[in-house]
Structures are given as structure tokens and as C-alpha cells.
Amino acid sequence: MNTENIHQPFIKKFPGDFSGNTMQRNTPKVLFSTVKPAGFDHPKLIAFNEKLSEEIGLGQFEEKDLSFLVGNNLPEDMKTYSTTYAGHQFGNWAGQLGDGRAILAGEITNEAGQKNEIQWKGAGATPYSRHADGRAVLRSSLREYLMSEAMHNLNISTTRALSLAFTGEDVVRDIMYNGNPQNEKGAVVIRTAESFLRFGHFELMSAQQEYTTLKELADFTIENYFKEIQAEGQQKYKDFFENICRRTADLMVEWYRVGFVHGVMNTDNMSVLGLTIDYGPYSMMDEYNLNFTPNTTDLPGRRYAFGKQAQVSQWNLWQLANALHPLIKDEKFLEDVLNDYGSYFWESHDKMLCKKFGFDQLLDNDEKFFTNWQSLMQDLQMDYTLFFNELEKYDEQKDLRQQFENVSYTFLSEEKISRLSDFIREYKSRLEKNGISREESLEIMHKTNPKFILRNYLLYQCIEEINEGKTDMLHKLLHALENPYHTIYPEFSAKRPSGYDDVSGCSMLSCSS
Structure with missing residues (x-):
């Protein structure tokens, strides 16, 4: 080196x-x-x-x-x-x-x-x-x-x-x-x-009223990491804040795409570059649950639950806006940008969901379709990743229960199978509105939906093995995570075994490190 x-x-x-x-x-x-x-x-x-x-x-x-x-x-x-x-x-x-x-x-x-x-x-x-x-x-x-x-x-x-x-x-x-x-x-x-660099670096300088250093830090950050910003004066800092908001929203959409839950989205854990930073009590989503938080410290309020991450990121950006106000000095601008954040996020989020389902464009009635899907996922306790994997492989000639029973964390009763069947019919009807072939639709799904995610129980197993001096699983996981859109090890592309449901380090984690 x-x-x-x-x-x-x-x-x-x-x-x-x-x-x-x-x-x-x-x-x-x-x-x-x-x-x-x-x-x-x-x-x-x-x-x-x-x-x-x-x-x-x-x-x-x-x-x-x-x-x-x-x-x-x-x-x-x-x-x-x-x-x-x-x-x-x-x-x-x-x-x-x-x-x-x-x-x-x-x-x-x-x-x-x-x-x-x-x-x-x-x-x-x-x-x-x-x-x-x-x-x-x-x-x-x-x-x-x-x-x-x-x-x-x-x-x-x-x-x-x-x-x-x-x-x-x-x-x-x-x-x-x-x-x-x-x-x-x-x-x-x-x-x-x-x-x-984090939101918190700017918060500290602003809170201490070190406005000269705050300006120097903003200038340094823009010059080195936001070269697309060419404006001068006050407009430079406006463009800076808008860019951070856009990068943050894009990051949240990507977290939702793969089912990542950060667990501790404090402002000091937010990157101004829009990077995922500080991997503490995180988790990849197993069963779909908007109220899921992997962090024991986040109970009972669940401030950082999966479904709240976009809302929290916007709240964090309000705090950054307050910190940058001495440079921007335009309350209405900051309010407008932050109010637009939600619109930009939801449009990007729904376009992302379109890709997960293989749709070529977002239609007016898709919001209702996505809401019905979310309700189905939670009520049937469907595995977020595996559900889309099965949807890609769906064969109407096969028994519906046989295709999806290994995707659910609960018993699929006749009532639940009937509900799943209704959704599949709705999905097929929506696919007919595509302007692309089914083959092209599947290609979009393959590129959007991972086949392998690094689940907490796999990490738990790997930690246990390394503590015993074994590294076989570590090397297998490294190989699998390098190819997440392919099924390298079928045993890794399965739902969490029930034996890990209540094991510390699998379903819930603390901030202890």
C-alpha cells in the first residue's frame, strides 16, 4: 500500500x-x-x-x-x-x-x-x-x-x-x-x-455563531465536492442547500428500494454528500412493515422506523436550513425548498416502485395500486425482497399458495390467498397498460430488485463463526454481496428462519458497539 x-x-x-x-x-x-x-x-x-x-x-x-x-x-x-x-x-x-x-x-x-x-x-x-x-x-x-x-x-x-x-x-x-x-x-x-462531512459540522459552527468559519466550511465543501455549483454570493449557498436536499431525497428513495432501515438518523449521522454513513443498529427489511425499527433505543416511539425515514430526513434538513440561514438569509427560499422536498421525494419514490413492479411509467391511478400493495404486504407479512423475486417468476399455471408460502412469515389462510389472488389480477391488469413488452418489463425488475440482501441473521452467523476462527461464511457473503442481483447462494436468498426471530442481533439491535 x-x-x-x-x-x-x-x-x-x-x-x-x-x-x-x-x-x-x-x-x-x-x-x-x-x-x-x-x-x-x-x-x-x-x-x-x-x-x-x-x-x-x-x-x-x-x-x-x-x-x-x-x-x-x-x-x-x-x-x-x-x-x-x-x-x-x-x-x-x-x-x-x-x-x-x-x-x-x-x-x-x-x-x-x-x-x-x-x-x-x-x-x-x-x-x-x-x-x-x-x-x-x-x-x-x-x-x-x-x-x-x-x-x-x-x-x-x-x-x-x-x-x-x-x-x-x-x-x-x-x-x-x-x-x-x-x-x-x-x-x-x-x-x-x-x-x-455531516449536517452536524454546520450545525456546530452556526450554534456557536462562528459564522466566518461556517462560511469557510461551506465554501470548502462546495469547491471540493459540489463542483456543479458555479454561482457566487448568496446564490451559491442556496444552490448548495438545494443540492443537499436533492441528494438526501435520492438516498431515501434508494433505501426504500432495497428495504434498508438505518436505525439512528440523527443529524450528526447525515452526510451532506448524500452518503449512507454510520452503520450502527441498521437492518435490511425481512417482513414488510412500515413501523419496523431495528434499534432498541428507538423504542417505543419508533422515530426512525422504516416508513418514517423520508419524514425524518426532511426534519433533519430543516435543522440544516437553520444552520445555513446565516449564509442564505432568505427564510421563504428555505421554506419553499423544504416544502418541495416532499413532492420531489414522493414522485421519485413512486417512479422507483414502478420499476420494482416492471412498469414503464407512472400513471395517475398508481398511487392507489401502491397503497393496496402496502396493505397486502403488511397483512400477509410478506418478505419485501422475496415477494418481488417471486413476482418476477410468477406463473399463472402454478398454485398460488405454493409460489408464495415461502415468502410469507405467517400462515396463508384461504382468505389471505383470496386476497393475494385479487392483487395478482390487479397487477396483471396494470401490466397491460405498459408500453413495453413483458421481457422488457422483467429486465427492469431484474435490475431494480436484488436477489440477495445482507440480512441480520446472516451477519449474526458470520460473527459467530469468525469468533470461532472460521472464515468460510465471510468469504461466501463477500462473494454474494458483490453480485446482489444474482442468486449466487440459494440458501442466502430465503426468508429469516423462525429460530432467529427473538435473537438479539438478528431482529433487534442496540447502539452498543
Whole structure:
């Protein structure tokens, strides 16, 4: 790996704390603090993303590179740092937050001129750890490594994962916050992104009335990551906000397309670039349920439930609008953009659903069709992914129960079969309004509906096996997630076994990591 070309434009541009002090504390009027990774004596590599390493300009892995992957023996001139930001958590202002267990090495540029930031997660405490240890466990690190790569291969904007390694030390965690802490194997993941800038970075500067730094941060972000914006003055910041809104709405549509539930959509977990970021208590949808949340911390309110993600993203954008107001200074503009957000999202969402069903265009009566479908899915407890897979294979010559019984998480009574039959007739009638052939319709469905999703019970199994020193399932999952629109391993393209219904880490997760 070539780490010599990693540079640090961010810390050269903005006010920061260069003390290297990891003591948890407030750091007013700065955007970062220098901090060194903790260092680990007995690391062991679990996985390395060779394709990504080549793509971003780091090159091939050599044994000596393991030290860098866990933050050991870094070049003396490399100033590693963590950024500070604020945020609204579960709807409440949380004040100063920051990279509590993330440490940035800097930025690397590949031969094509594309930039990517390199960041360790789980490499030790920072000033923003809030009395935590800055470590991470295998459980959460593997989940982030695999899921971020799964999302990338599903063609969804996301951070990426470069490497995963054991630290060689144990970390104590209370997984369900029930007073039962246990030792778990520590791990470090390196993740990459064009930028890790969040809504919360702008919220902090605005809340502290550091308007000069707020403007400099916005200018830096636009210049480096929004090159399509050519306007000057106030209009530049208007275009900036509109662009963030559009990217965020597009991301929400993609989450709904594949059934991804983030679980903790605080404003500090929202990327201004429209990336999926911070893989904590997430889940891919098994049975379709608009009220599903995978996060135990989100109960009983279910603020971040599957069906509320678009609404929450709009609420988060209101908070960003408040933060950017000192630059935009136009309340009506901000209100209009935010009010238009819903219209843009729903039109994009319904066009996405058209593709899932193989429709070539959105018709006036499709909203009623989609509403009927949602009701059917919830009442019959249909698996979101498998339902569309079966719809692609539907054969009217075969028994309806036989085709769909392995897609439902409940017994399909005669009444439910009758209801499913009515829907299939409605679907066939809608297909007749297509202006394309059935073959073309199926091609749209094949490209839109994944055959493999990274379900929580599969991750649970993989974590258990790696803890036992086995890696066969890890390699199979990596192969499958690289080809999500094909059935590589039929056993992975099946609904969640009932034995995992109430297993912690499968149906529900906590924020513990």
C-alpha cells in the first residue's frame, strides 16, 4: 500500500486543536483536534478490500501494511485528527458531539484525480468520545465492513470499507444495556469516503455563531465536492442547500428500494454528500412493515422506523436550513425548498416502485395500486425482497399458495390467498397498460430488485463463526454481496428462519458497539 500520498487539506484550512490530548472535553471554536490512534500490539487481519484499495490509489496490500491498518507506527509527519460537530439526537439538541471513535488519516487522490478520505474506526479515544473508550468490537466492525460494501454493490451512495482487523485486545460492552457487560474481541475497520462531512459540522459552527468559519466550511465543501455549483454570493449557498436536499431525497428513495432501515438518523449521522454513513443498529427489511425499527433505543416511539425515514430526513434538513440561514438569509427560499422536498421525494419514490413492479411509467391511478400493495404486504407479512423475486417468476399455471408460502412469515389462510389472488389480477391488469413488452418489463425488475440482501441473521452467523476462527461464511457473503442481483447462494436468498426471530442481533439491535 502506498500511504505516502495521504495529505491533510482539512486541518490546514480550518481552526483546530493541535494538542493531541485525548481527554474528553469541549473544544469551542475549532473543527478538529489532532489525536493519535491508541496502537495495538497483536493485530490480525480479517479482511482487506483489494479492489477498493487499487481504486482509490493505495495499491496492493503487503504484510507490512497491517500496522497501518490498525493505526500503528505511522509516519512522523502524519497528523491524524478527529472532527467535532453537533447534532440533534432522537429529535433533541445534543450540543457538541464529534468523532468519538473515528480518527482521520487524511485524504488520498488517485490517478483519475478522485479524492477519498481514510478513517480508522475503533482505534482509540478522542476528545469527543464522551467518556467512552473509542474502541470497537468485532460485532459492529464486521457489520459496518460488510454492509457498506453491500450497499455499494446495490448501487446506493455510501461510505466504503477498506479493511477489518482484530486489535488483539478485549473490549467490554453491555450489548443490550441490561447490566450484563461482557468481554468481546476488539476490532478496527478502515472506512473511506469522498468526505465524512455531516449536517452536524454546520450545525456546530452556526450554534456557536462562528459564522466566518461556517462560511469557510461551506465554501470548502462546495469547491471540493459540489463542483456543479458555479454561482457566487448568496446564490451559491442556496444552490448548495438545494443540492443537499436533492441528494438526501435520492438516498431515501434508494433505501426504500432495497428495504434498508438505518436505525439512528440523527443529524450528526447525515452526510451532506448524500452518503449512507454510520452503520450502527441498521437492518435490511425481512417482513414488510412500515413501523419496523431495528434499534432498541428507538423504542417505543419508533422515530426512525422504516416508513418514517423520508419524514425524518426532511426534519433533519430543516435543522440544516437553520444552520445555513446565516449564509442564505432568505427564510421563504428555505421554506419553499423544504416544502418541495416532499413532492420531489414522493414522485421519485413512486417512479422507483414502478420499476420494482416492471412498469414503464407512472400513471395517475398508481398511487392507489401502491397503497393496496402496502396493505397486502403488511397483512400477509410478506418478505419485501422475496415477494418481488417471486413476482418476477410468477406463473399463472402454478398454485398460488405454493409460489408464495415461502415468502410469507405467517400462515396463508384461504382468505389471505383470496386476497393475494385479487392483487395478482390487479397487477396483471396494470401490466397491460405498459408500453413495453413483458421481457422488457422483467429486465427492469431484474435490475431494480436484488436477489440477495445482507440480512441480520446472516451477519449474526458470520460473527459467530469468525469468533470461532472460521472464515468460510465471510468469504461466501463477500462473494454474494458483490453480485446482489444474482442468486449466487440459494440458501442466502430465503426468508429469516423462525429460530432467529427473538435473537438479539438478528431482529433487534442496540447502539452498543
